[in-house]
Amino acid sequence: MTNGTATCHAETVANSRSGDSIITRVTRILESFDSTRVTQTPSGVARRTGLPVSSAHRLMNELADNGFLERDDQGGFRIGMRLWELTTRGSNALGLRQVAMPFMEEVQAGIREHTQLGVLEQDEVLFIERLSARQAGANITKIAGRLPLNASSSGLVLLAYAPPAYQERFLSSPLKRLSPETIVDPTELRKKLAEVRTRGYSFAPGYIESVSTGIAVPVSDGSGVIAALSVVMPRGNERESEVVARLKRAAAEIGQAASAVRFASH
Ligand code: PHB
Numbered sequence: 523m524t525n526g527t528a529t530c531h532a533e534t535v536a537n538s539r540s541g542d543s544i545i546t547r548v549t550r551i552l553e554s555f556d557s558t559r560v561t562q563t564p565s566g567v568a569r570r571t572g573l574p575v576s577s578a579h580r581l582m583n584e585l586a587d588n589g590f591l592e593r594d595d596q597g598g599f600r601i602g603m604r605l606w607e608l609t610t611r612g613s614n615a616l617g618l619r620q621v622a623m624p625f626m627e628e629v630q631a632g633i634r635e636h637t638q639l640g641v642l643e644q645d646e647v648l649f650i651e652r653l654s655a656r657q658a659g660a661n662i663t664k665i666a667g668r669l670p671l672n673a674s675s676s677g678l679v680l681l682a683y684a685p686p687a688y689q690e691r692f693l694s695s696p697l698k699r700l701s702p703e704t705i706v707d708p709t710e711l712r713k714k715l716a717e718v719r720t721r722g723y724s725f726a727p728g729y730i731e732s733v734s735t736g737i738a739v740p741v742s743d744g745s746g747v748i749a750a751l752s753v754v755m756p757r758g759n760e761r762e763s764e765v766v767a768r769l770k771r772a773a774a775e776i777g778q779a780a781s782a783v784r785f786a787s788h
Contacts, residue, residue: 683747737755
């Protein structure tokens with residue numbers, strides 16, 4: 523009886539009336555922050571997440587007390603540096619970013635356009651680094667931003683080297699169109715992925731925006747493809763063979779360095 527009451531009380535505290543766990547509610551709060559909503563009030567978060575204002579208020583204050591959110595002077599909250607600190611310290615992807623950086627800088631210095639590193643994350647490419655040059659052309663990629671697998675050069679590489687069952691599942695889901703050139707037909711995409719594997723790189727002219735071309739290669743650390751290294755160039759002025767040669771060389775070096783780090787940490 524006593525136990526039953528205690529369990530029931532714990533559940534009332536852990537779950538909201540809608541049945542969402544505390545983790546789900548906190549996730550909804552944190553995910554409501556993005557590049558267009560850097561600072562939010564509890565009532566704004568409540569409106570966007572569907573949480574009661576009192577819950578949003580209480581949870582956001584608790585998150586701020588623990589450094590996961592930061593308060594400003596006007597009653598607003600933003601993502602706290604402690605979240606960045608914990609993810610950067612513990613993340614494989616960000617370890618890879620550190621290993622890749624000197625090689626990315628070499629590519630960037632040679633090509634003088636955007637050079638970026640992306641990983642496969644929940645059916646999209648998540649970009650963990652982007653270097654640019656003063657005169658570089660258009661590029662919609664953001665660090666910690668995402669692009670569809672079928673639309674970006676990095677996504678095509680990550681998809682082409684993913685397990686066949688993963689590819690088939692992705693190919694049977696609706697494919698996002700970002701420009702008139704984006705491949706949204708599964709048969710055409712399957713052909714493109716085969717071409718990527720044969721050539722060892724992807725060439726994506728206008729798939730994201732008609733004015734630019736993405737070129738990407740896989741980065742393998744001996745255990746499989748762990749990332750895509752890409753360059754975004756003005757369309758029609760791609761210097762394809764030079765770019766591909768530089769990208770392939772850098773990807774091989776990044777893969778070797780990443781595999782050395784992986785063995786050292788085991
Ligand atoms: C690409 O990787 O294909 C890509 C990414 C961002 C752009 C254009 C192309 O703005």
